Amino acid sequence: MRYLGLDLGSRTLGVAVSDKTGLIASSYKTIRHNEDYDELLYEVRSLVNELEIDAIVLGFPKNMNNTIGPKGELSLDFKAKLEEMLSIPIILQDERLTTKSATDMLISGNVSRKDRKKVVDSIAATIILQTYLDRSDK
Numbered sequence: 001m002r003y004l005g006l007d008l009g010s011r012t013l014g015v016a017v018s019d020k021t022g023l024i025a026s027s028y029k030t031i032r033h034n035e036d037y038d039e040l041l042y043e044v045r046s047l048v049n050e051l052e053i054d055a056i057v058l059g060f061p062k063n064m065n066n067t068i069g070p071k072g073e074l075s076l077d078f079k080a081k082l083e084e085m086l087s088i089p090i091i092l093q094d095e096r097l098t099t100k101s102a103t104d105m106l107i108s109g110n111v112s113r114k115d116r117k118k119v120v121d122s123i124a125a126t127i128i129l130q131t132y133l134d135r136s137d138k
Contacts, residue, residue, distance in 0.1 A: 001054040004047060005129025007095065007121050008059060008075055013040055014121030016129045017051055025129035027122040037074075041081055048086060055088050059095030059128040093132045098124040 001022040007014035013031040018024060028047075033040050047053065058079055061071040068076070075092070082090045105123065 002052060003129055003133065004044070004051065004053045004056045005093075005125040005132070006044070006056060006058045007098065007125040007128055008040075008078055009121055010035060010071075012121045013043075014123070014125035015047065016122060016125035017053075018129060018133060022054075022133060025126045025133055027126045030122045037078060037081070040078075041085055044082065045085055048088065053088065056082060056086070056090045057093050057129050057132045058082070058090055059098065059125070060092035061095050064096065091132065093128050095124070095128050098127045098131075101127055 001018075002020050003018040003022055003025075005014075005016035005018070005025055007016075011032065011034070013033060015028040015031060016025050017028045019026070031040065031043055044056070048056070058075060060075050061069070063069050063072075079090050079092060101124075
């Protein structure tokens with residue numbers, strides 16, 4: 001099974017993809033948007049078709065106390081719209097602290113601040129997807 005990992009942000013959508021066996025996640029790209037989430041739906045559909053994706057793993061940002069805030073509600077709405085548009089499973093994966101982990105990883109690799117901004121969201125999407133792929137109960 002091939003998975004697409006998504007990290008939905010207010011200005012960007014981080015994208016990761018798994019190998020065809022569904023074992024290894026890799027950073028794919030970052031899509032910039034101006035809160036035009038409906039346009040993003042079409043871009044995701046295009047990626048699903050182009051990359052022959054079987055399921056999507058969407059980052060689900062929860063508050064540290066496990067409540068759902070505005071960003072979590074945005075992800076739930078995006079998930080519902082993806083489900084209407086696509087006929088593949090859309091799976092929510094807790095994404096707490098993934099952007100921080102991605103940033104820390106890039107800093108430890110001596111990536112400049114300018115370059116970090118370009119890739120941090122796709123790295124976060126990779127962490128989200130790999131976390132899901134590593135789960136034994138998927």
